[in-house]
Amino acid sequence: MATAFIFPGQGSQKVGMGKELAENFASARAVFEEVDDALGRPLSKIIFEGPEEELTLTENAQPALMAVSMAVVRVLENDFGVKIADHARYLAGHSLGEYSALCAAGAFTLDRTAKLLQTRGRAMQGAVPVGEGGMAAILGLDLGEVEAVAKKAAGGEVCEVANDNAPGQVVVSGHIGAVERACIIARDAGAKRTVMLPVSAPFHCSLMQKAAEAMAWALGEASEMPATVPVVANVTAAPESTPAEIVDNLVRQVTGRVRWRESMAFMAGEGVDLFVELGAGRVLTGLVKRNAPNAEGMAVGTPADIEKLAERLKG
Structure with missing residues (x-):
């Protein structure tokens, strides 16, 4: 063992x-x-x-x-x-x-x-000032798919993969608006679920x-x-x-x-x-x-x- x-x-x-x-x-x-x-x-x-x-x-x-x-x-x-x-x-x-x-x-x-x-x-x-950043878990898409979602959602703001936790469980982080857009785009792309996380800052991003x-x-x-x-x-x-x-x-x-x-x-x-x-x-x-x-x-x-x-x- x-x-x-x-x-x-x-x-x-x-x-x-x-x-x-x-x-x-x-x-x-x-x-x-x-x-x-x-x-x-x-x-x-x-x-x-x-x-x-x-x-x-x-x-x-x-x-x-x-x-x-x-x-x-x-x-x-x-x-x-x-x-x-x-x-x-x-x-x-x-x-x-x-x-x-x-x-x-x-x-x-x-x-x-x-x-x-x-x-x-x-x-x-x-x-980051409170309220300006956020994080969300995207469930049911693989890493490459979430990377594409994040890139599309950024729109001049920051939206990046923060945690690659497990197959089908990836967390994005960045400006709150971009993260919220990522959730919508992810669901349209076939994500089983998206969850905004109760965090006080957008960790593990630029x-x-x-x-x-x-x-x-x-x-x-x-x-x-x-x-x-x-x-x-x-x-x-x-x-x-x-x-x-x-x-x-x-x-x-x-x-x-x-x-x-x-x-x-x-x-x-x-x-x-x-x-x-x-x-x-x-x-x-x-x-x-x-x-x-x-x-x-x-x-x-x-x-x-x-x-x-x-x-x-x-x-």
């Missing part, structure tokens, strides 16, 4: 996530305390108690999701004796989840990862250029180490491990496409037959069968989940 650990992105957050871990394991509590200290504010209180609208803010959701993923990692390693580096062929994360993967691989410290994600969230939120510049500066200040496990990058759908590659890919990722379908296909092609989602929710687990039909997906976010995974990996 070859295992890849995958880490969720924005949208998987939920008030109360990680609370059971913190209540049961000192190692998990330490993660939330370290993130609070790094940010200089009680993010854990928002994670555990809400309110939901505050947790959903991009600058909170991004470090919060990473904190929950890393709490799972720490409990798995410190309390159950299962080291990520000993069992993972690859790591990967969806959008902000790539930072969680890099933290788990030792490329960034926990406190640095929290600060980077707070900066990233604020920069992405501030890159409108995020100011945010990319902010992250280039922030990452330039980061002290990073080579990853102990290859991390499959969103923008290349290939494993990267050197500090220079990691920084370059994270800067490009802000405006670039999340190539999740290709990333999953690459890992499956390398023999991965178990994808373990560490953290909140099971969004990525739900995409496993669509991207890697012969592989198994497993969501791990609670003490019971961790115990089950540890028993399995220890054989």
Whole structure:
């Protein structure tokens, strides 16, 4: 059995996530305390108690999701004796989840990862005035068809593919009018469904250029180490491990496409037959069968989940 650990992105957050871990394991509590200290504010209180609208803010959701993923990692390693580096062929994360993967691989410290994600969230939120941008999921068309739809819908504005999540599940991002036009054009082209997403900014498109510049500066200040496990990058759908590659890919990722379908296909092609989602929710687990039909997906976010995974990996 070859295992890849995958880490969720924005949208998987939920008030109360990680609370059971913190209540049961000192190692998990330490993660939330370290993130609070790094940010200089009680993010854990928002994670555990809400309110939901505050947790959903991009600058909170991004470090919060990473904190929950890393709490799972720490409990798995410190309390159950299962080291990520000993069992993972690859790591990967969806959008902000790539930072969680890099933290788990030792490329960034926990406190640095929290600060980077707070900066990233604020920069992405501030890159485009609220209401000017949007994102939409287009279901039932393949990537090439959605690229054609986006190009036709742009009309002098920005409309680009942001996430290639799975066959028949592609997300476009850009100016709100262009994205709305894309939904109409897509339905006329045979899309089964289009869904405007409840996001506060148009992520992973060229409108995020100011945010990319902010992250280039922030990452330039980061002290990073080579990853102990290859991390499959969103923008290349290939494993990267050197500090220079990691920084370059994270800067490009802000405006670039999340190539999740290709990333999953690459890992499956390398023999991965178990994808373990560490953290909140099971969004990525739900995409496993669509991207890697012969592989198994497993969501791990609670003490019971961790115990089950540890028993399995220890054989």
